[in-house]
Amino acid sequence: MKKIFTLFILGIIAASCSSEDANVDQYETQNIDKMTEADFIDFMQNIAISRDVLPSELNPEESVYPLPIESITTIGEEKFLIEDPDFGACLVRDINLPGTGTVGHFEVKSFNDSDDDDDDVDTKFDFKYTAAPGWYIASISMNVVSDCNLTPLVNGIPDVCAFNIRNCFNGRRTGVTYRFRDNCLPDCTCLAAYVVMYTLKDNGRIDRCVGVWVDGDQLGLSDTAKSNTFCQDDCGEVQDN
Secondary structure (H helix, E strand, O other): OHHHHHHHHHHHHHHHHHHHHHHHHHHHOOOHHHOOHHHHHHHHHHHHHHOOOOOOOOOOOOOOOOOOOOEEEEEEOOOOOOOOOOOOEEEEEEEEEOOOEEEEEEEEEEEEEEOOOOOOEEEEEEEEEEEOOOOEEEEEEEEEEOOHHHOOEEOOEEOHHHOOEEEEOOOOEEEEEEEEEHHHOOOEEEEEEEEEEEEEOOOOOEEEEEEEEEOOEEOOOOOOOEEEEEEHHHHOOOEEO
């Protein structure tokens, strides 16, 4: 009887584990192309948190914008842009994943934007994130301040939960561009940017999900967190839009 009881308990435990594994498998192998934008964002947030890519303390609904963002545009694999990627660039950096290599590209570019109704010419800045082939952008946590010492830290480690710009995007986004006016940015800017990126299987299901920093100087006590400082004057001549 004791042996039968033991086998019965083991059977319950095995069934419980199998059920839990099946739920995880079922959850993380959904085809993203069949999701609404809101469902996909929640889906990716949960995957990123479950895989320790994002901290569990993160509030997905919380976005703070200390600087007026003129526009946020995204592109997917159905669109193609042809341009000189480094023309007028103040800052050009790779997005490198340790053990894998370059999974994306980041640059800050300036350009002149004139209003046809008057003679005013505004200088604007694009913060542009581009995924490498096969990679996609799920979310961006970005901190824009005048001094890197103002970057929020917890025990010397950058706190992405407290970064002052954060956005999540719908599926298959291969590029994201933030546009700012020059008078909305400090003369010199410290930028720290953490990007959640993913790859897909042939059936449209999530494969890898990783968190990657835009390359730069070490930030705080972290071995992986990076930051970059650039000044508006670094752009020199800017292109007309």
